[in-house]
Amino acid sequence: MSAPAPIRLSPAECTCFRMRGAARRVSQIYSRRLAPTGLKISQFSVLGFVAARGPIAIGQLAELLSTDRTTLTRNLRPLLSSGLIERAASGDKRRHELVATAAGRALFKRALPLWAEAEQEVRAAMGTKLTADLHGALERSMERLGAL
């Protein structure tokens, strides 16, 4: 690990500030594409993981999504109330297994090409190199920051 340079930084160079701004910008692009489905990009992610990873407990799903567990609880509400995801009982009565309903799977299938359009739009704008650089930097950052 390189030595942390003695700090001489202004808040405008804040890593957090830049990351948040970029996340907002990117989120907008995806959410607009997904608008016809009624899904926000975050809901798309949740639905996708539930559909792919079969019956899964909330805590585990939160782990996969790198989301606070209590945030996920609330994010599930619209998906549950619109019948895209269901709760199933499990052996452990504390646990709530989540599964995608038929409607959920169908909607996700319909949303997938719209997501792909957004992803492609973003990647096209950034170019191959920047796309790879960005993904690499994000992935390594998550690894390094995971411990904190």
Next chain:
Amino acid sequence: MSAPAPIRLSPAECTCFRMRGAARRVSQIYSRRLAPTGLKISQFSVLGFVAARGPIAIGQLAELLSTDRTTLTRNLRPLLSSGLIERAASGDKRRHELVATAAGRALFKRALPLWAEAEQEVRAAMGTKLTADLHGALERSMERLGAL
């Protein structure tokens, strides 16, 4: 602009998903450091820009922050009600000039070293190279995505 590769991607590789996850993770680190001041990281940014850029209209500030204007309107509420920022009248009566109050400037000054600790913590964990890579990738991404 490099050619957009013909898409064969799964939603787990979603640029947006990764960006949002990283933003959440990083935000947590900063917000915890700033907790003693009562400021969230987003409030710290807003307050900092207002303090630095003197009297400024909401629309211009939103531009600087890469935030939706209406989001900024709401984000200002806690800062206004706690007296850290004030609205001043301007020649144009539609316009609301924002200025940091004495209390706002004082609190920002107190928050600055805590922010620096967070920034340093993050940079130390990532190392010099990754820090530079990440910042570079974020900056170029914002440039390229700005047009969309």
Next chain:
DNA sequence: TCTACTTAAGTGCATATACACATTAACCCT
């Protein structure tokens, strides 16, 4: 078996985010 600890999940509260729409003031042209 009873109690203490641990684990899985929900709630209260406050803030952040953004789209569609509403409002008011400035401006420009005839």
Next chain:
DNA sequence: AGGGTTAATGTGTATATGCACTTAAGTAGA
């Protein structure tokens, strides 16, 4: 001056986010 357009901002509604705290269920040890 009057009328249509543009510009700056706020509101309604809905979702996203996370900390502190609570509840309920499983588990292990005396």
